Structure formats: structure tokens, C-alpha cells
């Protein structure tokens with residue numbers, strides 16, 4: 001996101017001496033994308049962010065991915081995957097490309113402190129409440145929230161005792177942002193975009209924790225490590241700039257509708273390197289007298305399409321076995337569209353009560369261990385009503 005925010009205690013001029021009320025010198029840190037050339041923020045720490053006292057390997061391994069060969073449309077029942085663990089280390093890998101990994105997690109405890117230096121993470125909360133604590137400050141989270149965590153932001157996911165936080169996690173190799181066509185030349189969300197700055201929730205105050213020898217799980221391009229920080233990384237008394245974590249709730253997305261069917265780009269919410277994210281929210285549907293409100297069959301020549309059915313009734317998929325919590329993967333090379341009877345049922349409809357998050361990837365998706373563990377073998381035959389089972 002590119003609009004300027006300022007939280008807590010920052011000096012009048014950047015890159016000048018700054019002290020707290022007791023006269024202690026604060027350590028200025030720039031967090032920036034693309035070196036020093038793109039969005040950045042300046043953070044003011046009580047202690048050196050570089051001071052570490054130990055380094056050790058972290059034993060986090062992931063199973064190899066499998067190419068989608070022979071080419072198959074998939075239905076994944078992600079909520080059937082084993083719950084437990086935390087939102088960072090207990091992720092089930094559903095599918096991945098070279099620039100994006102999609103994971104499912106049903107977290108029951110608070111995560112370790114963590115930072116992912118390989119790219120931004122976008123977390124869509126399906127059920128439960130919790131808190132995202134970051135070096136920029138805290139954000140309360142709940143169902144329908146997207147949480148964008150910029151690369152290398154130190155953070156943790158807090159789940160209260162007895163709580164569960166169910167989420168779809170998108171790990172990007174790069175940065176995730178608002179589609180450029182929604183922005184003015186100076187970075188404001190323009191009129192006609194389906195959301196605006198008021199819809200974004202940003203940390204409102206610093207989060208300060210005093211502790212020493214604090215472990216942080218670090219994901220880098222080389223793998224996973226533990227760094228022990230001399231002082232707790234939540235020591236930022238103030239920050240300002242255009243790079244920070246934020247929340248956006250899917251209920252704040254204002255759908256764009258038309259007399260005839262609007263294509264998925266009308267529902268786009270985010271863009272990343274090699275993928276886009278759209279969401280389909282409850283809305284009035286197409287109002288031409290001969291309109292067909294469900295989508296036409298489509299062959300996504302250059303992309304694989306993932307759809308996460310978050311809630312409501314997804315009209316076009318009725319009868320396919322897909323329900324709330326399901327994830328479909330429709331690969332390029334296989335035309336897909338409404339299930340039998342869906343077109344007829346949709347005729348004359350005034351509104352759809354559906355909630356779904358779509359991820360289109362422009363590089364081929366391969367199946368992860370989590371995806372393979374929850375696949376529905378009958379789904380490929382759901383359009384024809386017959387076929388072998390695998």
C-alpha cells in the first residue's frame with residue numbers, strides 16, 4: 001500500500017538524532033522494498049534491530065510438490081486437514097507455483113515470533129478471532145479479514161486459549177498490493193475502485209515489549225533459521241511511511257455489477273508477482289432481461305484458477321460436492337464453468353449470496369502434501385455426471 005501513515009513518536013526530520021523522554025538514543029531503521037527505491041517506512045527502535053546473540057537452524061521441512069499431470073481439475077476439502085499447531089509452523093501446503101504457495105492452517109495456539117524475508121504473506125481468516133502482533137503495532141483479526149504482512153516484518157499470530165484461527169495463507173515470492181488500475185498516478189485509491197483507504201485497518205499504536213534473548217523464526221531464500229535477538233523486536237516507539245501491515249475485510253469490498261455478466265477482473269482485490277486475487281461477495285446480479293447470472297464456460301489459457309468457497313451458496317458449483325470451506329483448482333487447459341442445472345437455476349435470480357476468494361496464478365500450480373491429503377476424487381466428473389474414480 002502506498003499511502004502515508006504515521007504512528008507513535010517520530011522525529012521532526014528523518015535521519016536525525018532522536019531520543020526518548022529519558023534521553024536514550026533511538027535506533028532508526030528503514031524497511032524498504034526494491035532496495036531504497038520503492039515503498040518504505042522508518043522505524044524507531046529502543047534497541048539495535050541488528051543485535052543478535054545466537055543463530056541456529058530451524059527444522060522446518062516441506063514435502064516435494066507434484067506436477068498436475070495428468071491434467072486434472074481438483075476439489076480440495078481443506079477443513080478436513082488435521083487442525084492444531086500455530087499459524088506459522090503448522091501450515092498444510094495445498095499447492096504452489098514458483099512465486100506463490102497456498103497453505104491451509106487451523107491454528108490452536110500462538111505462533112512463535114516470525115519474519116518471512118522471501119516475500120509478503122497474505123492471510124485470509126476463515127473462522128475465529130485473534131491478534132496479529134507486529135513490530136508496527138497490533139491488529140485485531142476476525143472472519144473475513146485479509147491481513148497483509150510485508151516481507152521481513154517481525155510478527156506473531158496470537159490465538160487465545162481454547163480458540164481456533166482457520167486461515168488460507170498465501171506466501172508470495174515478492175510483494176502483494178492493490179491493482180495499479182485502482183490507483184491514481186500519485187497512489188490514491190481512485191473513484192470507482194471497489195474499496196478505498198478508509199476500508200484499510202492499520203496499527204494505531206506501537207507495541208512495546210521488554211525482554212532479552214528473544215527467539216525469532218526467520219524464513220529466507222536459503223531456508224529456515226532461528227535468530228536470538230538481544231532485545232525483544234517489539235521495541236518500536238514510532239514509525240512512518242508507506243510500508244506496513246494492514247487488514248482489509250472482505251465485507252468492505254463493494255461489488256461492481258452490470259446488466260450482463262461481469263468478468264472476474266471486476267472483482268479483483270490484490271495483485272502479486274505471477275498471480276491476482278479476486279473475491280466474489282454477496283451482490284445483486286446481472287439485470288438484462290435475458291441475462292445468465294452464473295459464469296459462462298471459460299478456458300483460462302494462461303492461468304490456473306484456485307477458488308476458496310468461504311461462505312454462502314456458490315450457485316455455479318451446486319451439485320459438485322463443493323461447499324463452504326472447499327477449494328477448487330481449475331487448471332489451464334481444461335475449460336470449466338457451471339455445473340449441470342446451474343444455468344437454469346440462475347435465470348431470473350436477483351442476487352447471489354456467495355462469498356469466495358479466487359487466486360489466478362500465471363505459472364502452473366503443483367500439488368502439495370496437504371492438497372493431496374484432502375482431494376475429492378469424484379470432482380473431475382462432476383460436469384459429466386459419470387466417469388471412473390481414481
Ligand SMILES: [Fe+2]
Pocket residue numbers: 298305330336
Ligand atoms: Fe473460473
